[in-house]
Amino acid sequence: MSDTAxxxxxxxxxxxxxxxxxxxxxMWSWVAHRITGVLTFFFLFAHVLDTALVRVSPNAYxxxxxxxxxxxxxxxxxxxxxxxxxxxxxxxRVMLVDFWEKGARYxxxxxxxxxxxxxxxxxxxxxxxxxxTVTEMFGGH
Amino acid sequence: xxxxLDKPRAPRRPAARRSNFEMIxxxxxxISGMALVVLVLGHLFIxxxxxDGVHRINFAFVAGRWSSPFWQFWDLSMLWLAEIHGGxxxxxxxxxxxxxxxxxxxLKIMLYVSMVLILALGSYVVFTFDPNIRAD
Numbered sequence: 001m002s003d004t005a006x007x008x009x010x011x012x013x014x015x016x017x018x019x020x021x022x023x024x025x026x027m028w029s030w031v032a033h034r035i036t037g038v039l040t041f042f043f044l045f046a047h048v049l050d051t052a053l054v055r056v057s058p059n060a061y062x063x064x065x066x067x068x069x070x071x072x073x074x075x076x077x078x079x080x081x082x083x084x085x086x087x088x089x090x091x092x093r094v095m096l097v098d099f100w101e102k103g104a105r106y107x108x109x110x111x112x113x114x115x116x117x118x119x120x121x122x123x124x125x126x127x128x129x130x131x132x133t134v135t136e137m138f139g140g141h
Numbered sequence: 142x143x144x145x146l147d148k149p150r151a152p153r154r155p156a157a158r159r160s161n162f163e164m165i166x167x168x169x170x171x172i173s174g175m176a177l178v179v180l181v182l183g184h185l186f187i188x189x190x191x192x193d194g195v196h197r198i199n200f201a202f203v204a205g206r207w208s209s210p211f212w213q214f215w216d217l218s219m220l221w222l223a224e225i226h227g228g229x230x231x232x233x234x235x236x237x238x239x240x241x242x243x244x245x246x247x248l249k250i251m252l253y254v255s256m257v258l259i260l261a262l263g264s265y266v267v268f269t270f271d272p273n274i275r276a277d
């Protein structure tokens with residue numbers, strides 16, 4: 001009887017200290033890694049097709065590239081860069097978990113670290129990607 | 142009469158005849174991932190952020206870049222590594238979520254066909270790019 005009680009205690013205790021993977025930020029980092037990876041793969045498919053237009057004619061290529069400069073597609077590009085950057089940073093974190101002896105112990109701290117780097121890079125990144133589009137939208141040049 | 146066991150005290154069992162394809166694929170994701178961090182983030186930085194970003198890209202810009210073997214090699218390596226890295230990721234996702242064997246089979250056929258198409262088309266374009274192609 002006392003064995004059962006202590007086993008339950010241990011199980012719920014480990015849940016409190018976060019040794020369970022389900023629901024842990026580590027699980028969500030894995031979910032986000034999959035989603036950003038799939039999105040990037042589908043974009044790559046489209047991107048190779050649009051770049052292949054350089055073999056058709058300069059005009060065909062220039063026309064499709066013009067759509068990349070429109071405000072909505074420009075905004076989607078910021079999303080793409082954000083997705084790829086997350087995937088790259090989290091991929092480095094995954095490799096550190098796999099190959100660094102202390103990687104698994106610091107996986108959560110490394111997640112906060114890569115999210116911090118992501119924000120620090122995306123603020124100037126989004127600014128430089130959008131500055132011309134926004135200026136032109138509001139009548140500047 | 143003695144009980145007969147097949148090599149009861151053999152120090153170890155014969156090596157399992159499994160392919161180590163999944164281990165190679167796991168390792169490939171990490172090695173290609175390291176290269177892609179440089180290749181893809183460099184590509185995104187140059188194309189979207191540097192100078193005027195996407196606003197300066199046109200046929201002449203591409204012609205200028207692909208006049209250099211360095212950028213041809215960069216783009217070709219990036220194409221192959223990214224397509225195989227992404228295709229292998231999608232293969233894993235199909236294996237995880239497809240519930241019927243026939244669904245899994247056909248999704249993978251579609252995936253492999255798209256990978257062959259993109260790799261062939263992309264390589265063809267890099268190798269046969271002609272800056273003096275007629276404008277019409």
